[in-house]
Amino acid sequence: MATFLSHETCPTIKNILLLDSEGKRVAVKYYSDEWPTNSAKLAFEKSIFSKTQKTNARTEAEITMVENNIIVYKFIQDLHFFVTGGDEENELILATVLQGFFDAVTLLLRNNVDQREALENLDMILLCLDEIVDGGIILETDSSIIAGKVATHSIDDGAPLSEQTISQALATAREHLTRSLLK
């Protein structure tokens, strides 16, 4: 794991978490060494999960503060998405990252966003995280570009996706990618 960079001026993401409806990990990524051990990480996940559990973050992203960290989060089905930043961070930047992650996952899972789909396509989720943030620095926030980068690698005829949808998804993703190349 990369060491956390403490540049005060560059927007920095402390972690991205994808938890299930019981607060268990689906995929997590820590970019800050503020939580050095796995138990510290689990405790942090537990505290933000229990704090946000009862809120309704299904239509719009919600926001709260836990231990001097800003947490933006959004839920869908049995999946809970979280993005964390320091308390001086621009809340809207964090929300943009969350939205990018959320929408990219929705694209990649073809709108069947739930825990089971996420675990069955964990490789895509992990690649998706890898394309959004690198060592705390935002790489990309546009969901279609993120999904496009992940999907280009999934040319796989054995996948249980219906042929049509995958080719559609790829088409959109490629189109976005090409557009971003030509900008």
Place this chain on the structure above:
Amino acid sequence: MAQPLVKKDDDRDEEADYSPFLGIEKGAVLQDARVFNDPQLDARRCSQVITKLLYLLNQGDSFTKVEATEVFFAVTKLFQSKDNGLRRMVYLIIKDLSPSADEVIIVTSSLMKDMNSRTDMYRANAIRVLCRITDGTLLTQIERYLKQAIVDKNPVVASAALVSGIHLLQTTPEIVKRWSNEVQEAVQSRAALVQFHALALLHQIRQNDRLAVSKLVTSLTKGTVRSPLAQCLLIRYTSQVIRETGVNSQTGDRPFYDYLESCLRHKAEMVIFEAAKAITELSNVTTRELTPAITVLQLLLSSSKPVLRFAAVRTLNKVAMTHPMAVTNCNIDMESLISDQNRSIATLAITTLLKTGNESSVDRLMKQITNFMSDIADEFKIVVVEAIRSLCLKFPLKYRSLMNFLSNILREEGGFEYKKAIVDSIVILIRDIPDAKESGLLHLCEFIEDCEFTYLSTQILHFLGNEGPKTSDPSKYIRYIYNRVILENATVRASAVSTLAKFGALVDSLKPRIFILLRRCLFDNDDEVRDRATLYLNSLGDGSVAETDKDVKEFLFGSLDIPLTNMETTLRNYAQNPTEEPFDIDSVPREVKSLPLVEKKAPGKKPTPLGPPPPAPTSASDAYERILSTIPEFANFGKLFKSSVPVELTEAETEYAVNVVKHIFDHHVVFQYNCTNTIPEQLLENVTVIVDASEAEEFSEVGVKPLKSLPYDTPAQTFVAFERPEGVPSVGKFSNTLRFTVKEVDTSTGEAEDDGVEDEYQLEDFEVVAADYILKVGVSNFRNAWESMDPDTERVDEYGLGPRESLVEAVNAVISLLGLQPCEGTETVPNNSRSHTCLLSGVYIGNVKVLVRLSFGMDSSKEVAMKLAVRSDDVNVSEALHEIVASG
């Protein structure tokens, strides 16, 4: 790859219905990793195994060094496969395994090949992986490629190189700094994120060069920065430049302010907010500068997105601390946020309104709050109650509606903490707003009629006893109080009896009737209730309408200025040694013992520990007094004022361990040297301490009590007494030498030789300081105690304490310098606070009571300033305390 990641022939197929990773086991997955070595690579199979490995790592499983190395080597084989998807997974797992330097070499060539591949995605990822795992030496080899990549026409490749550059700058800045030409070119890129990454890297390369940063900002603020993220960065850099240049003194204009203001009209909300925030954080911002930012934030308050509302209200909350007037325009929008679904937003809205609200909006605010109180959790209700309390203190004229609000919510359902917060608030309002007293007391009376919390009932009864008799019509409270005697449990009944007695003592006309009620209590089935009734009946006189004795009043209302722990130990001793003499309350030592550390964590009502830890004697000062009184030479020194804690005069584990306790008397000082001989082969005789008091001029030696013999491992004491002038807190430094006759001991028989040798042993110096003349004595209600002291004795002055690490350090330093007892938990400084008030109390030699109010403040350069206000029974003592601080 979206296939269930279990083996086809696996018998766990049904369970996998829930999770494809159900029952996954590290050992089995590591076995599976052998497929990486197959000559015919099955790309999909390999991807699945990598996913499983990543899953394990993600769940917090860790691989041993050997396991990680094996997996890593196996993974390197997968570079042979041409499968895109598999290659991506390989990149991921290499990053997660974070290989060691000697392992990195294995993949370097493969990754370098990928860096120069024709597939952009390979290039971008290979750059990120390589830069993540590489060290400086390798970096020089690939530097050329990275420089090229920065200006690559593919934005993904360029961003990968730039972000890697940002990371590498931390470890190998000298190399990355050589890329600034390429980075500068990338800043002009048409791709949004490349511009963002390039700007971040360029600023970091130049951040120590103020001129260069200023130039960068000047040129970019004129040009067009496309990416919103890059725009946010530029705003941050601009604020930094503004901070460093300051205001143009002639025109009063701030450079670059126009740029920040123009960003308020940007199309991206992210940028608008960043600019508004930057403006509010400008140092010494003027109202004119602030207005456009506030207007923008006000618009965000009514956004449909919680994140925007939160960001806006949080920023406005901060502005309200310094510029409450500027925020008042937003009050109406803010009021609608009180009922926001998101509690963080609602809390921020309330606290902001409190800072900015004016008197006329109070009623409306109360109505708003009333409407949503029932929907929220206790924890949040407490915040609201506390907010109401401070609002009421700010606008005392509005006490009626606020008090009504409090009494209404008091009647509703709620847990203990919540009710306690309400009761505390009412009590504070009654105390601070005289007009609110009668209605407040009646609210409390009604509350105890139906109160399930014994603690609150007794607190209220106690308070009622103190305040009720002073109201215009005390008799109306009697009914409520006597109802408690009939209906409640023993604890509440007992305190109701005490409350009745207080009414009897203060309101002479009520006395006969109180007597009737108290007599009825004599038949209560609880001992404590009967005892109290008996006590009060006997002390209040004969039940006729007559004024109560002053002593009785003192007994009923005076506070017990003795620490309860000390009282408890003294009473215990008294009960263990039955004597004919009655117990004398003056025999209880008044000095507060330092409590064990564990307890300090819970300030406030701490339960008094039942026996202190074994090494400390039941009461140190008791023990000292007993020892000293057995020494005839010191018998005429009078009463012991204070004994210090032992000061070690030797290092740990030396031949002889010596520490000293300083005993302060009115005219004398006695040093008690506690000596321990740690050498089994030696017996020390005629042990004395030679004290050189040449640096303590006001002291003159008057007596020495040598120690006859000091066998191995048996602590014993020798004393030296000094005379000192009365009244002045003489200070000085004492150097000490231990002198003794040493005799050899035969350890097998334990017998000492007859002949001894004279010897000396150098001890460390110690000082008698001002704090030695001050007793730590706490007061239970500092405010009352402070106000009851003559204001003419007050001496106030300000001191600069110089730069300090934190306020905590400054506060502790002053407390230990003065040697006073911190009151009401004010010795704990909240984290990161910039100002703090600390209350101290104690007794100065000559039994002069001293109260101290310390206000600390810290500025941005960590300079700490302190205001010291002292009140005491004697003006000279107030001045003496200032001298201590001035010279300390």
